Amino acid sequence: MSTVTPFRIEIPQTDLDDLRARLALTRFTDEITGAEQGVSVERVRRLVGRWRDGFDWRALEARLNAYPQFTTEIDGQNIHFFHVRSSNPDALALILTHGWPGSIVEYLDAIEPLSRHFHLVIPSLPGYGFSGPTRELGWNNQRIAKAWAELMARLGHEHYGAVGNDAGSMISPEIGRIDPEHVVGVHVTQLFSFPSGDPAEFADLSEEDQAGLAVLDWFWKEKGAFNVLHSQQPQTLAHAIADSPAGLLGWLAQLFDDDLDDDFVLANAAVHWFTGTAGSALRLYWENARAEQPKEPTTVPTALAMGEGDFRSIRRFAERDHANLVSWKTLPAPAHGHYTAHTATDALTSDIISFFANR
Numbered sequence: 001m002s003t004v005t006p007f008r009i010e011i012p013q014t015d016l017d018d019l020r021a022r023l024a025l026t027r028f029t030d031e032i033t034g035a036e037q038g039v040s041v042e043r044v045r046r047l048v049g050r051w052r053d054g055f056d057w058r059a060l061e062a063r064l065n066a067y068p069q070f071t072t073e074i075d076g077q078n079i080h081f082f083h084v085r086s087s088n089p090d091a092l093a094l095i096l097t098h099g100w101p102g103s104i105v106e107y108l109d110a111i112e113p114l115s116r117h118f119h120l121v122i123p124s125l126p127g128y129g130f131s132g133p134t135r136e137l138g139w140n141n142q143r144i145a146k147a148w149a150e151l152m153a154r155l156g157h158e159h160y161g162a163v164g165n166d167a168g169s170m171i172s173p174e175i176g177r178i179d180p181e182h183v184v185g186v187h188v189t190q191l192f193s194f195p196s197g198d199p200a201e202f203a204d205l206s207e208e209d210q211a212g213l214a215v216l217d218w219f220w221k222e223k224g225a226f227n228v229l230h231s232q233q234p235q236t237l238a239h240a241i242a243d244s245p246a247g248l249l250g251w252l253a254q255l256f257d258d259d260l261d262d263d264f265v266l267a268n269a270a271v272h273w274f275t276g277t278a279g280s281a282l283r284l285y286w287e288n289a290r291a292e293q294p295k296e297p298t299t300v301p302t303a304l305a306m307g308e309g310d311f312r313s314i315r316r317f318a319e320r321d322h323a324n325l326v327s328w329k330t331l332p333a334p335a336h337g338h339y340t341a342h343t344a345t346d347a348l349t350s351d352i353i354s355f356f357a358n359r
Contacts (some may be wrong), residue, residue, distance in 0.1 A: 002154055007069040007080060009061050009130065011274045016057060019245055019273065023052040039253045047249045047262055047269075057274075063353070064104075067111060071130075072154065074147045080130035081123035082190045083155060084115045092184065092356060093119040093157035095148055095261060099166020100281055101252040102339065103129045103271040105264070106349040110341045118356070121155060123148065125284065126165065129271045133280035140287035141167070142294075145174035149182070149338040158182060161180075161356050165189045165341060167284060169331060173322065176300030183297055184359040185301040187352050190310065193317035201316065213314030219311075226254060230285030238279025242327065245269070248278050257309075257337045301359070303327035305351045307340040327355055 026048050031041045049061040069081045082104065094114065107122050114120055124131040126139045126147070148171070152160050161184055164172035169188035176183040194216075195201055205213070219226075229237055243247040249269055258264045274279040304313055304324045308330055315328060331351065335344035 002072070002268050004070050004072045004141060004154065007071045009064050011057065011061060015274055020052055021046050022245050022329070026244075028246070038249050038257055038291040043253060043258070044250050047253065047265060050262050051245065051249070051266050051269070055263060055270070055272055060105075060270065061137060063108065069130075072151070074150050075143070077126045077134060077147070078132050079123055079126065079147065079151060080132075081121055081151065082111070084111055086115050086119050088117075091118050092359070093121060093152065093155075093160040094150055094356070095121045095123070095142075095160060095172075097123065097148070097162070097164040097168030097171050098125065098128075099164075099168050099267060099273070100128075100254050100284065102166060102176065102181050103268045105267045106339060107341050109345040110349050113345065114352065117353050118161075119137055119157065121152065121157070121160075123151065125281075125285055127280040128277050129291070131276050132275065132278075133277055134283055138287065140291035141171050141174050141284075142178070143224075144171050145178050148175050149179040152179075152182070159184050161359065162186045162311040163188070163352060166338065170288075173298045173300075173302060174294070176302070177294060177298045182301050183300050185303065186298070187303045187305065187355050188210065189307060189338075189348070191302075191304050191318040191322065192311070193314065193321045195317060196320070199262070201320075205314075205316065209314045209316065212314050215306065215312050223254065226251075227285060230282045231289040232286070233258050234279065234282035234286050235327065237282060241272075241278045242276065246274055248273060254286075255338070257339070259337070260339065260343070264339070279319060283345045297321050297323040299323050301326045303351070304329070305337065305340075305348060306330045307344065308336045310336075310338045310340075327351075 025109040028041055067084050069077055069082055071080050098104060104122055104124050127134040159182055162172035169190040170186055170192055172186050176186045225232050241251050252269050303322050306313060319325060331340060331344060331347045335347040337343055340348045
């Protein structure tokens with residue numbers, strides 16, 4: 001099937017009423033004062049209160065519906081996406097891919113500045129948001145990349161760039177790997193390249209790279225539980241976060257930086273909640289943990305633009321996995337954290353525009 005169908009978000013009022021009732025009945029857990037054991041009760045209380053009495057879903061829904069949206073079936077899976085055309089009919093197209101615990105909301109602020117220069121395709125990952133739950137096994141990064149290449153061909157974009165954050169930073173290079181004849185470049189905010197186990201890889205590492213390894217070691221020891229659980233038993237967790245909006249907030253908030261505005265966190269949580277995809281979104285980790293990983297490096301021109309305080313990519317390892325790194329930078333202050341499309345829109349979009357200007 002290749003039909004592309006216009007789509008509009010219309011969450012029933014009964015769903016909003018049900019959510020408000022559930023939030024009002026939240027039974028908050030206890031905690032030990034001063035112990036750092038995860039997302040605090042104070043933060044979840046604040047988010048629950050804002051979601052119940054202040055957050056305006058209808059305003060967000062209208063903002064989402066202001067952009068052209070469509071659905072299509074690819075490889076048996078429903079795919080939802082924005083398709084925002086530039087006023088320049090000859091503009092290059094970009095496909096922008098979000099991650100977890102995010103959603104298409106990650107890129108809302110970036111649409112206007114980027115669409116001055118590019119046609120934009122912004123899909124909801126299979127199992128996420130308005131694409132709906134996955135219905136069969138196998139939706140790993142490589143299969144998604146193939147679906148995105150098919151989507152771009154179906155939309156008539158012969159040449160295009162791939163942009164990504166979080167899971168999108170893993171999927172976008174794979175699009176370049178499987179569709180190099182059409183992908184002119186890849187721009188990501190992280191390059192998730194890790195030590196292979198060869199001791200020679202650690203010889204003469206710079207102080208900056210050693211510091212990056214230390215941050216990586218701390219992250220996996222102190223905050224990596226989500227990855228283990230998603231990779232091993234996503235269904236077990238799904239029972240809790242699909243039934244309790246407060247539980248969903250607590251789980252998502254561990255990867256939403258504390259300094260993010262509450263409405264951004266709630267917007268992403270609401271997309272998971274109202275589409276019934278809080279549980280299915282976790283499956284991507286399970287799938288990737290069981291997928292055969294590519295052994296050869298990517299060859300499409302690749303750019304990295306990191307946010308200060310985010311995952312620290314290490315160039316030595318990245319060059320092993322990506323043979324054509326043409327830009328490597330940390331975005332200038334105040335760009336910070338994991339969601340720079342939202343928190344540092346100008347800095348990130350300027351770098352994207354610059355990278356693809358002559359491609």
